[in-house]
Amino acid sequence: MARISPSPIIGAVALLTLSACGLSGTTQPTVSGTAQRGSPQFTAYVAADFATALAWSPDGRLFYAERAGTIRTFDGKTSRVFATVSASTSGERGLLGLAVSPSFQSDHFVYAFYSRADDESRQRVVRWTDQGGSGARLTTIIDNLPAGDDCCHKGGRLAFGPDDKLYVTLGENHVAAEAQRSTSLRGKVLRYNPDGSVPGDNPFGSSNPVWAIGLRNPFGLAFSADGRLFVTDNGPTGDAGTPGSGWDEVDQVVRGGNSQWPTCYGNGIHLQGSQCAGTPPTYQSGNSTLVPTGATFVSAQGPAGYVGDFVFCSYDQSRLKVLSPDGTRLLSDGPRCQLDVKEGPDHALYMSDTSAIYRFGA
16 A cells, blocks of 8 residues: 555555554553644544545544455444445555545545455445445446556555545556556546546546556545645655665645656656656655655644644654645654544544554644
């Protein structure tokens, strides 16, 4: 899911062998560094088995996707199964993305991205209608998205934009050259209508879902209040002679944009071709390995000390990373976070690791 190498997954197979941190009553993850600003408290919210993706419905329920194939809801008191899919969990595959329709109050649609168990080389996006708290009328809206034949670089994040279009991330499946080809879906941010059709105003043709190119394994996907789109992209791990760690990125994604991979990585380090193609990242981690995963922008009503910031989870460091609103400066480390982070209707931040979902707020 995250780094495209066989090390820590969401970025790797090794993820599956790591023991999860328990939800004991006396031992809670702590907040480190300068993130101890204001009065937010960090508490366990609900147990969850590798909750790769979180999404809130307008009625106040938290939807969460567990990597092995179960989507659950939690209303603050009771957790219940919403739907299940037959997902492969080989390598970085799994149930990887989740989104609630921006028109949920009228259409009751819930979307998910998963790697197919019946064909591990393919992935799909599906949609349910919420009926009485359970998923009904399962519909495949996008199928045969490439997953490749090896372990890694699957992407899998979903988000609706301010244009009410569905944005999807796909890794380059360890076929780096495909990231620069607008005719390939690998290493891209894709843009669809909510029914899975392709919008006529996409930049590379009316039948091409590609919105932006040049990504390695984009996992976090977040829109700001003013409509900017940022992704977290996992840095190279020895691919094509690159270093074995570090150089994770945050990229601002624009219509028809190019985030450089594999022509360059990090702060303009040249790798292939005569020059760097496209636009460098807003932030890169240098030699420090983060394995960035889920991301969000904190609203004006968010936790004290985090208002407006761009935040994402680090699987490798098990911390929330707090960046400036323009995504250029690392400000601090927040509390424990490995897989996803979303702001709730109460404006607290909710974040997941391999065993639980936590609440961070007043």
